[in-house]
Amino acid sequence: MSCLVQQKFEALLASPLSLAVNLLLVDPLGLGGIHCKARVSPWRSNWVEPFLSLAAKLGPVIELASHADEQSLIGGIDWASSLHQGKAHVEQGILARVKSGLLKIGMADRLNPSVAALIGQALDQRAFACLLLDEALEDEPGAPDLLSCRLAFWIGEINLLQTKLELLEDNDVLGARNELNNISIEPAAFRVLGEAALAFGVDDLRAPQFALRAYRALKALALVMHPASKPMQDEEALLGALIALVYGPRARRPPKTSEEESALEDALQSPQSSTEPDLEAAEPEGESAKAELAKAELAQAKDDRGQEGPSRQASATKENDLSAEGDWEEALPLSFEPLLAMAVGAAQALLPAGLLASGALAATAMARSSSSMGRSGSRSHAGLRGRSLGVREGKPGPRSRLHVLATIRAAVPWQRLRAPVSNEALLQIERSDLRVHRYEQRDQLTTVFVVDASGSAALHRLAEVKGAVELLLAQCYVRRDQVAVIAFRLDQAQLLLPPTRSLTRAKRQLAALPGGGGTPLASALALTSKLITNWRRQGQRIQAIVLSDGKANIDIEGKPGRAKAMHDAQHQAKLLAKLALSGSRLVWVDTAPRPSSEAQSMAQAMRASYMLLPYANAQGLVALAS
Amino acid sequence: MKHVYPFAALVGQDDMKQALLIAAIDPLIGGVLVFGDRGTGKSTAVRSLAALLPPMQAVKSCPYQCDPQQLSSACPYCKRSRKRQSITVAVPVVDLPLGATEDRVLGALDLQKALREGVKAFEPGLLAKAHRGFLYVDEVNLLEDHLVDLLLDVAASGENLIEREGLSLRHPARFVLVGSGNPEEGELRPQLLDRFGLSIDVKTPMDLETRLEVLKRRDAFDQDPAAFCALYESQQQALQALIVKARASLASVELPDEVMRFIAQLCMKLGTDGLRGELGLMRAARVLSAMRERSKTSIQEVIDVAPSVLSHRLRRDPLEESASASVIARALRDMAAA
Numbered sequence: 001m002s003c004l005v006q007q008k009f010e011a012l013l014a015s016p017l018s019l020a021v022n023l024l025l026v027d028p029l030g031l032g033g034i035h036c037k038a039r040v041s042p043w044r045s046n047w048v049e050p051f052l053s054l055a056a057k058l059g060p061v062i063e064l065a066s067h068a069d070e071q072s073l074i075g076g077i078d079w080a081s082s083l084h085q086g087k088a089h090v091e092q093g094i095l096a097r098v099k100s101g102l103l104k105i106g107m108a109d110r111l112n113p114s115v116a117a118l119i120g121q122a123l124d125q126r127a128f129a130c131l132l133l134d135e136a137l138e139d140e141p142g143a144p145d146l147l148s149c150r151l152a153f154w155i156g157e158i159n160l161l162q163t164k165l166e167l168l169e170d171n172d173v174l175g176a177r178n179e180l181n182n183i184s185i186e187p188a189a190f191r192v193l194g195e196a197a198l199a200f201g202v203d204d205l206r207a208p209q210f211a212l213r214a215y216r217a218l219k220a221l222a223l224v225m226h227p228a229s230k231p232m233q234d235e236e237a238l239l240g241a242l243i244a245l246v247y248g249p250r251a252r253r254p255p256k257t258s259e260e261e262s263a264l265e266d267a268l269q270s271p272q273s274s275t276e277p278d279l280e281a282a283e284p285e286g287e288s289a290k291a292e293l294a295k296a297e298l299a300q301a302k303d304d305r306g307q308e309g310p311s312r313q314a315s316a317t318k319e320n321d322l323s324a325e326g327d328w329e330e331a332l333p334l335s336f337e338p339l340l341a342m343a344v345g346a347a348q349a350l351l352p353a354g355l356l357a358s359g360a361l362a363a364t365a366m367a368r369s370s371s372s373m374g375r376s377g378s379r380s381h382a383g384l385r386g387r388s389l390g391v392r393e394g395k396p397g398p399r400s401r402l403h404v405l406a407t408i409r410a411a412v413p414w415q416r417l418r419a420p421v422s423n424e425a426l427l428q429i430e431r432s433d434l435r436v437h438r439y440e441q442r443d444q445l446t447t448v449f450v451v452d453a454s455g456s457a458a459l460h461r462l463a464e465v466k467g468a469v470e471l472l473l474a475q476c477y478v479r480r481d482q483v484a485v486i487a488f489r490l491d492q493a494q495l496l497l498p499p500t501r502s503l504t505r506a507k508r509q510l511a512a513l514p515g516g517g518g519t520p521l522a523s524a525l526a527l528t529s530k531l532i533t534n535w536r537r538q539g540q541r542i543q544a545i546v547l548s549d550g551k552a553n554i555d556i557e558g559k560p561g562r563a564k565a566m567h568d569a570q571h572q573a574k575l576l577a578k579l580a581l582s583g584s585r586l587v588w589v590d591t592a593p594r595p596s597s598e599a600q601s602m603a604q605a606m607r608a609s610y611m612l613l614p615y616a617n618a619q620g621l622v623a624l625a626s
Numbered sequence: 627m628k629h630v631y632p633f634a635a636l637v638g639q640d641d642m643k644q645a646l647l648i649a650a651i652d653p654l655i656g657g658v659l660v661f662g663d664r665g666t667g668k669s670t671a672v673r674s675l676a677a678l679l680p681p682m683q684a685v686k687s688c689p690y691q692c693d694p695q696q697l698s699s700a701c702p703y704c705k706r707s708r709k710r711q712s713i714t715v716a717v718p719v720v721d722l723p724l725g726a727t728e729d730r731v732l733g734a735l736d737l738q739k740a741l742r743e744g745v746k747a748f749e750p751g752l753l754a755k756a757h758r759g760f761l762y763v764d765e766v767n768l769l770e771d772h773l774v775d776l777l778l779d780v781a782a783s784g785e786n787l788i789e790r791e792g793l794s795l796r797h798p799a800r801f802v803l804v805g806s807g808n809p810e811e812g813e814l815r816p817q818l819l820d821r822f823g824l825s826i827d828v829k830t831p832m833d834l835e836t837r838l839e840v841l842k843r844r845d846a847f848d849q850d851p852a853a854f855c856a857l858y859e860s861q862q863q864a865l866q867a868l869i870v871k872a873r874a875s876l877a878s879v880e881l882p883d884e885v886m887r888f889i890a891q892l893c894m895k896l897g898t899d900g901l902r903g904e905l906g907l908m909r910a911a912r913v914l915s916a917m918r919e920r921s922k923t924s925i926q927e928v929i930d931v932a933p934s935v936l937s938h939r940l941r942r943d944p945l946e947e948s949a950s951a952s953v954i955a956r957a958l959r960d961m962a963a964a
């Protein structure tokens with residue numbers, strides 16, 4: 001029995017998804033919830049459904065429609081039944097009904113920002129937990145930031161594919177909940193969690209708080225699953241799993257702190273073959289039993305997920321560290337330094353291979369921060385949808401919807417004056433009482449600069465574009481327009497500045513722009529059309545300004561070769577022409593000293609207006625954009 | 627009763643705490659704007675104010691909790707009622723949700739009364755609730771511009787004037803507007819910025835010890851709120867006493883001519899628009915002197931409050947790199963040298 005439990009617990013630790021789900025069940029209010037960024041798929045339903053059915057046993061589970069408005073959250077007077085019954089009938093809002101339960105938000109990327117703000121406020125009160133299902137694609141803005149930063153766990157598609165979900169029994173969960181208040185946390189753990197957050201570049205102070213609460217929940221869980229006096233797992237293994245789970249997705253850089261970190265890095269370089277036999281040892285034995293146990297656990301984790309490299313290396317690291325530190329386990333209560341190294345090592349091992357190194361996280365973090373507001377869908381049907389701006393007098397019709405509440409409100413003061421037609425009717429409504437919804441018709445313009453950052457003129461050109469971006473943003477206070485920058489050099493194009501209207505943000509991200517190298521024009525145009533399509537889908541109007549001399553020399557696969565490069569670029573330009581035809585304004589600014597035929601033919605192919613501006617300056621670009 | 631994280635237990639963020647205390651002592655300062663990263667304790671600080679501020683006397687069952695000592699001429703309730711009992715209530719700190727409609731903020735026709743009794747009655751909104759207290763708007767930069775305009779208008783005039791749905795009335799609404807937000811998500815128009823009295827930039831502490839302290843205190847609070855609050859009770863009391871004392875001595879704080887001159891010179895040097903900068907500086911420096919139990923304002927107090935009073939009032943050149951705070955610091959240095 002105990003062996004079985006032990007295995008179950010280890011499986012839990014090895015799978016971020018299972019860990020997150022079970023911890024959330026133990027401490028739903030303290031941990032806030034899970035932000036799951038994955039599209040609808042069998043893998044997603046594989047865990048969401050069993051999780052929800054278990055959560056339903058423990059408390060209310062309410063699903064929020066992505067089009068829910070503030071009224072449905074807060075509640076209010078139910079007019080239909082109030083009029084019917086002749087007395088006020090107050091309906092509870094969703095936020096009140098979900099008290100201490102779980103709120104499931106599907107398509108969270110489409111959430112109205114003001115609704116998100118309300119939910120965020122309620123989360124601050126620890127009123128309920130939230131399951132945020134975010135279906136945004138990689139380069140789309142996802143769920144509102146103000147929500148996801150209040151949730152402890154961020155789960156990505158990669159976590160869903162790796163493992164199957166281990167769910168606890170509801171008795172275990174309840175038992176752990178009872179234990180929560182009896183768990184004491186050793187000071188060393190505070191330090192480890194605090195320092196690890198800094199090491200991973202996780203600035204938000206909510207993250208370590210979540211990690212701490214998760215740690216408490218995990219210890220409670222360990223206690224319930226294995227009530228024997230001996231602790232079931234080493235502290236560092238638990239902490240490592242939590243660091244990977246909570247800080248991993250938030251990390252902006254691979255961990256780097258003090259000297260034991262550099263030792264850790266050195267160790268990472270060391271050949272792994274020598275430690276391999278030790279790792280396969282099934283049963284812990286010998287004087288450093290604790291370390292062995294941790295290793296075995298890690299090896300287990302590795303085997304479970306079929307991931308070879310990093311976990312093995314990190315285990316090796318641990319061993320090196322241990323031998324260097326000597327018999328640290330004598331110094332219980334835990335000494336801090338080795339604990340941190342081991343926890344960070346364990347965390348690294350648990351993170352998907354190459355995730356930190358590739359900077360993929362930083363990139364998602366960037367995409368995330370651009371998602372400050374969940375933007376709702378296309379606003380082309382303005383008048384019927386969008387953000388509510390209040391009501392106005394008018395007749396409902398195909399272009400305007402009746403606002404029932406406001407209509408009743410307008411009619412009420414006149415009831416005494418209006419003779420009742422029949423006894424049935426509680427309310428007499430006349431034409432002048434009719435009120436209709438007014439929706440915001442925000443016609444937001446996003447200007448995208450596509451900048452050729454290759455060659456010698458790059459630095460100057462980039463500087464001018466930077467100036468133009470900042471000037472444009474400085475003018476945009478009232479118009480609420482946005483600016484984005486795509487730059488291309490070497491072998492690829494890159495979205496340097498996602499659409500933003502914040503000067504602060506633009507300044508920060510444009511501060512260091514690299515320049516020089518080849519001209520991957522085809523990739524740049526491909527990226528431009530992809531992004532424009534995405535943004536248009538979010539209801540933005542786009543204009544793109546390309547600054548280049550049109551002399552492509554890197555093809556779409558990133559290989560040099562002028563002929564193929566030009567051919568690819570022409571092809572991409574033609575694809576862009578479709579966007580130009582469907583309403584996006586394109587401008588080609590030729591930056592060559594004299595008109596270049598390449599640029600002209602490129603502009604023609606993508607149906608852009610052509611400008612010769614060899615000394616493109618910030619003011620000129622701004623004039624072009626506005 | 628639900629325990630709120632005590633104000634005295636907040637770690638660091640001294641500028642923010644100072645600004646909130648100044649506003650608590652002198653509500654006429656004109657609102658506080660707190661801009662900064664997520665998870666820096668902005669909301670916690672504002673919400674903890676309610677427990678910190680000394681309770682006040684209010685007219686019983688007046689929807690606007692008027693002060694019995696100093697009846698507002700605008701209060702429709704107190705004007706009508708003859709017998710007034712006074713009760714002790716906590717200073718209101720009202721949270722304004724982003725999605726709030728104009729109806730909820732301003733107040734609207736009370737439909738229930740209208741339907742059942744056929745009376746045209748007014749249902750007070752959030753502005754009425756916040757009278758004599760604080761109105762907190764999180765993510766103020768995401769709030770609809772017309773709502774922010776309206777809030778600032780009411781906050782400045784101290785009265786909420788309602789002309790809608792056949793209602794026509796005014797009621798007192800004197801409150802301190804506290805806005806917070808993250809500038810990366812959109813900025814406030816300069817016109818609006820200028821109308822906040824104080825503006826603070828908060829940053830995430832990056833020093834390990836501070837962060838650990840935050841972590842420990844928060845954890846202790848979560849584990850046992852009652853015990854944690856008891857631990858900080860004496861400090862809370864001391865802060866409360868400070869507020870009461872500073873309020874009482876505020877009127878008697880002197881503002882010498884040379885300090886006035888210094889204030890005017892500083893504003894001229896920085897080229898702030900209008901006179902709000904000067905007025906704000908005078909007021910804030912005086913409050914700070916009262917907090918420090920001085921009978922006379924000195925130049926030091928002006929220097930201490932200058933960043934929060936002026937940083938959002940500088941004319942910004944979009945291509946200027948340096949932060950407003952350093953511009954002010956430089957101006958202060960230059961003036962000290964001269």
